[in-house]
Amino acid sequence: MRRYLLALLLPLLSACTSTPEPSIQVLQPVQTAPYETFSVRAVRASGHRMDLEQRFNQAVQNALSAKGYRFTETQPDMQVIYALGLEQETGIELAPVAVGGTVYTQTRATEDERARLALRILDSETQAVLFQAQINRQLHNPDMSQENFDRGVAEILEDFPTAR
Incomplete structure (x- = not known):
């Protein structure tokens, strides 16, 4: 199920150098006030993909409407x-190759994509952060279908409270 999150990603907050960076970081939602309505807006920061906005907006609407x-x-x-x-990223792939009964390791460069998402849900009146998710993942075979956006966003917002 985590592979569906691949379509939805952006840099993580800095982590301690002694531990590896997690690929997903979520701030637990605040559950202090009754909320009924929401709006969705893209922040067009450096690297933002405008061509993915419509599918992502729809996925957020679907996930929150379901709640x-x-x-x-x-x-x-x-x-x-x-x-x-999403940005292009050169990776390395190692593959075993058998030549005359001996197995060698073949190294080749790959062109993958790194996907990044930064998402916040704010209280419209106070601007308090109710929920935050930041994701940074390498994509090997990105599937940018609406279905995968819907699944990924639903999983990200799984712990977000339902409407009262």
Whole structure:
């Protein structure tokens, strides 16, 4: 199921150099006030992919609607803001090759993509952060279908509370 998150990614907060960076970091949601409506807006930061906005917006709307929230563009209780990017990344692939009964390791360069997502859900009135997720993953075979966006966003927002 985690592979569906691959379409949704952006840099993580800095981590201690003694431990490896996690590929997903989520701030637990705040559950202090009743919320009913939301809006979605892309933050067009450096590296943001405008061509993915429509699918991502729809996936957020689908996930929050499934939790009982209503989408509105005017005076929402919550604002969902995000930046989403993909960039080319050269990787290395090692593969065994048998030659005359001896197995060698063949090394070749690959062209993969690194996907990044930064997502926040804010209280519209106070601008308090209700939920935050930052993801940074390498994509080997990216599938940018609406279905995969829907699954990935639903999984990211799995712990976000339902509407009251």
